Amino acid sequence: MWNLLTLLRRPKAAFGIAVLVSLTLIRIYAAIWPYDPVADVDVARIFAPMSLEHPLGTDQVGRDILLRILHSTKAFYFPGLAACALAAVGGIVGGGLSGYYGGVFAGAFRYLTALITAFPRFILILLVCSIVDGGMYLIAALTGVVYFPQVAETVYRKVIYFRSTEFIEAAKVHGLSDGRILFYHILWYNCLPPILKHLLYLFGYVILIETSLSYLGGFGVQEPLPSWGNMLAQAKDYVLQGEHLMFAFGPAAAILITILGLLSLGDAINEWGTR
């Protein structure tokens, strides 16, 4: 199949893959090594400076900042995967069917897309959160559902394009089933890079939503559990005088690097796949 080494030679892809692999490793580490946020409180070492024992220092109640940054990945990793799964399934099925068969499917799909895209995503999330006490998985599922029209749109365009190509017509004449043509020849060989790009963008978007909600405070990750968002919210009160900058810098850098890495990987895969 495709030579993955050519992908790795692109700097964007290398950076993105490094970020994704680190993220996964950190998540595995966080799963294995438990972190009790309450037990970590040690008022004797408030705002300790960076040292070997506390590589990024400690926060306002003495908890190690680096440890909290690493364990924040628990807040978004699996919810992000769930969102991607939802968007992928919905997008592929919806876009594929409406592109291939058209007719009622396409009309219903267009209407559903218009409905979903009419809501600004953050506001829809607020609406659902105000009704149901969801937690991160519900929010991520919602984000996945809201995102699937974009995936479906991309798939739809590709399917429409390929449906009229000669090799697909040849496949039909040969008697290949519709399902085989659609999923194997059109989707797998031709649509995968853009779909992967959308999914990586979605993962970055879920991280964005989770950190924003945790920063704002009411929904998302609550104290004492760590999240890059709520660490920043706490930091903002202490950093305004220009001290303890690492308290804010750590989570901020984590957010930037992670999202940038994911988006770069998405772009790189898309460019590489659609030469």
Added chain:
Amino acid sequence: MHHTLLTIARKLGFFVAVLAGVSLAIIALSRAVPGDAIDQITDTPEHRAELEAMLGLDRPLLAQYAHWWGGVLHGDFGESWVYRQGARVSTLIRPAAWKTTKLILPALAATFAGAFLLIAFFQFDGLPKVKKVVRSSAHVLSVIPLFLMGYLLIMAFNIPTFVLIERGVIGRPSWFALPGEEAWLKYVLAVVTLAVGNGTLSDVLLHLEAEANQLIRQEFMVSTRARGGNFWSHFIPNILVPTTTIFVNKAGFFLGGVVVVEYVFNINGIGMMIWRAANLRDVPLVIAITFLVAALVAFLHLFGDLLQVGIDPRVREQ
């Protein structure tokens, strides 16, 4: 002519259908779990049943849906349960909506003006390294989440100023607001944040640049420039359609981002209002704002579509 009217009628019908679907989805969602807010007020099942009857929540879904629409068509969105008890939701929304409009319109203008300026800059030959740096900075800046960008901007202005004031180097500038004061710089920073953050600027730049490049390479544009004809009178009408499409697509983004930006900069607009209402579980207020925002986005899509019908003769033939 007949064709155009049919197309317009079709699009209007679609818009109404979307409005109906959006409102049904919102009401169904909110009535599906009539839990939290009411549970906060009532204590016994009889009390709860009484309150439900009073608020009309015990009727079937379609009856509630029809009742809500009846109110909306008169401009009545119900009363707030918790945010300001008993106040009419429409009275609450109006001043907040005005404040938010004053935030969003400049931000939209700034994003598109910025994008066009950057595209014009990229068109000129030379300075390849500078272009590369500008391009990647636009890309990286857009990755920054809105709350982080607002936070960083505030810190960037406040921290040095605070340090300088502490050391007696300067007096307190007029824009260094104490809590509770209004400062114009706050609005400027909020507009900048909304315009640049969250991927908006880089997205708009990407799409607009692709469209503009594609347009310039078209044969009729090349021949116009070759014979010394008027570049702009050919360029502008043709770039207008993709610009409106992108504009309309981004409107939803801005309306969503407004929530975070208003929170960070403490501006009492629609975003702040729906945030507080969601926290207080004030369902009528949340429903009203969500519906109005969704209706606005749907209307903008309709507007974009109709504009395309008006500008592009090819669309009329469909």
